[in-house]
Amino acid sequence: MKGPEGITMVQTLEFPVGFLTSAFVAPATMPGWLGALAEWNPLSSTAAATR
Numbered sequence: 001m002k003g004p005e006g007i008t009m010v011q012t013l014e015f016p017v018g019f020l021t022s023a024f025v026a027p028a029t030m031p032g033w034l035g036a037l038a039e040w041n042p043l044s045s046t047a048a049a050t051r
Contacts (some may be wrong), residue, residue, distance in 0.1 A: 017041070017043065018043065020034075020037055020038055021044045022039065022041075022044040022048065023047040025038075027039050
């Protein structure tokens, strides 16, 4: 992807995926389906490893 359009597309896709992780909120406090999705998300493992 070249140019600002490609960067904008990646940022647009990345933004909602970041909120489906346990980086901001513990999965235990989320509704059941959202907590399961957050635990499955690979970014949650990355956030846990950096903590």
